[in-house]
Amino acid sequence: MPLSWNEIKPRAIKFSKEWENAEKENADSQPFWVDFFNIFGISQRRVSTFEHSVKKLGNKDGRIDLFWKGRLIIEHKSKGRDLDKAFQQAIDYFPGLKEGELPKYILVSDFENFRLYDLDENTQHDFLLSELHKNIKLFGFIAGYQKIVIREEDPINIKAAEKMGKLHDLLKENGYEGHELEVYLVRLLFMLFADDTGIFEKDTFWHFVENQTSEDGSDLAQKIAQLFQVLDTPNEKRQINLDEIYTQFPYINGKLFEENLRLAAFDSKMREILLESCAMNWSLISPAIFGSLFQSIMDKNERRNLGAHYTSEKNILKLIKPLFLDELWNEFHKIKGNSKKLAEFHKQIGELKFFDPACGSGNFLIIAYRELRLLEFEILKILYKNDRVISIENIIWISIDQFYGIEIDEWASRIAEVAMWLIDHQLNMQISEKFGSYFARIPIKKTANIVHGNSLQLNWDNLIHGSYYDISADELNVQIVEEPHAHFKTLNVKAKKVNFIDEHKFQQKQEKHSTKFDYIFGNPPFIGSRMQTKEQKKELKASFNNVKNIGDLDYVCAWYVKAAKYIIDTKIKVAFVSTNSIVQGLQTGILWNILSNDYNVKIHFAHRTFKWNNEAKANAAVYVVIVGFANIETIQKTIFDYEDIKGEPQAISAKNINPYLIDAPNLLIIKKTKPISNVPEMNFGNMPADGGRF
Secondary structure, eight states: OOOOHHHHHHHHHHHHHHHTTTOOHHHHHHHHHHHHTTTTOOOHHHOOOEEEEEEEEOOHHHHHHHHTTTTEEEEEOOOOOOHHHHHHHHHGGGSSSSSGGSSEEEEESSEEEEEEEEETTTTEEEEEEGGGGSSSSGGGHHHHHHOOOTTTOOOHHHHHHHHHHHHHHHHHHOOOOOHHHHHHHHHHHHHHHHHHHTTTSHHHHHHHHHHHSTTTTOOOOOOHHHHHHHHTHHHHHHSOOOOOHHTTTTOBBBHHHTTOOOOOOOOHHHHHHHHHHHHHGGGGHHHHHHHHHHHHHHSHHHHHHSSSHHHHHHHHHHHHIIIIIIHHHHHHHTTTTOOOHHHHHHHHHHTTEEETTOOSHHHHHHHHHHHHHHHHHHHHHHHHHTTTOOOOTTTTOOOOGGGGEEEOOOOHHHHHHHHHHHHHHHHHHHHHHHHHHEEEEEEOOOOOOOEEOOOTSOOOHTTTTTOSSSSSSHHHHHOOEEOOOEEEEEEEETTTEHHHHHHHHHHHHHHOSSOOOSEEEEEEOOTTTTTTOHHHHHHOOOOOOOOSTTTOOOTTTTHHHHHHHHTTTTEEEEEEEGGGGGGGHHHHHHHHHHHHHHHHOEEEEEEEEEEEOOTTTOOOOOOEEEEEEEESOOEEEEEEEOSHHHHHHHHHSSSSSTTTTSSSSSOOOOSSSSSSSSSSSSSSOOOOOGGTEE
């Protein structure tokens, strides 16, 4: 566990005092840097090497004074020597390094002077040895408190997905596929991320693969399999004689490493790809973006357009800001001067529940969680501005177990679950940096409630309790089978698993949780009426209680009506992204006649038609609307209008928003089979479908 800044600063002062008279490079440089790393509680030998051999331009031999692969080059000179030349010497080593070994930082020193170059940010910091303690946070990347700046369109997201895609293909070609392959890759994703974000000690997994396995990859699968078992075993239950190479890894829990998997045979090429993946800086990966990218690596055709199908953060914010985020921030600014009210507000947002009933790889949940934690961060900075925070865990009330999702694709649902762990850890590192005390939820005790299943067939109410189907075992006339270590009982009904919480656990959850979500949101499937399967048609009709004339509706309409039923007589707010066809033409009259008249749905805000895209090449062009609604009225209603559907919206206050997304009374144009005046009947209107190609 990293030392707190309060522990590191006195160590830095002591280090400066002890080395203030050092002058000679040859005699003192190596012990100087050993002690330097000890400031942060880091053993220099674990992360770096002295006098690392490298080929410079012209095939000349060179030796790096201190080299930390992929992170840092240190060039040290005797007191008074030219640091500009030392920096250039460090740069001259680059041609002899592999891409994954290139450093992010260069540090040069002559004992008295320090100069740190951040190559990613293109910045330079100069200070004296005596000023080290004042500048110590520049070395957060050593301490485990590196300030992470995640860029949504950062190419590292694509590169990381491509690396994992190559590994996926090679494993699959060797016969390792399906569920086991999906779980295996998710575990590797977690370990790569853990290596760079303080869950593991820095680069522990990288060193494990590089130094403890054969170059031909022949023993890699077996050693990784044993590592999986170690990560799933609490420290007190591990064997006493367990090799030290395994004991350095912490207990993770969270069921991620629980399932026993077949060995996944590796060769030298696969091992090299894994090492190249280890060399990347996974702390820069965006969980919101990478979830979608990672999902797409499973399909070679999808992978050709990596980045084309993820939902941009900018578009997600268009939904969650008017749904709940703007309101919460407004309340914060209103009461931030009153500590008592602010503490009560903090407690309230720690009890909210958020639900995405078609969550995919979790990008809506991830961004919503991140934004809520950032709001909490501002609250904490006010409430504890004059207090020394000893235990960060005791002041953070927002956690990922407030977030729920359903996803029909098992692979995507597992990615969503892990991605929520990753964003939680990134946010914990951010608050650790602020309060100077390391905080990580390891072993994992709380998880997002992501259910693999069919959202239209599951009972949303029971999701909070952990019982997903509103049906009893007696009704099914089947035997309940107890599963070891599970909080639920399992039934096999027509080869489909049905989960039932046991009565004791069910009662506990009922006492702990409210029975409803506070906010429902997401991006349900866009499947037009002509593109639906028979099963989807059947689900759509069942959602509308088999009402006639719903065959022309898009599949997304099923989520609208299910949400409308769920929120009856509540204050729950809902917002969905949908194809714009549900607010124009034939579908509007069918859908909104039912939503408005049968379920009293009121539209609170809406984004009129805009292009749902991102900045990636070959991005998917879909024209959508966002509709936010509830079962209650609101005075403040907003229409977001787009003069340019690819541009930014203009917010327009409205007295009422009708189903056509205009400020007008709730009038609907209903399909009629007879003309309203004395003209010939029209058998079929103009539909430029052209075989689905429009």
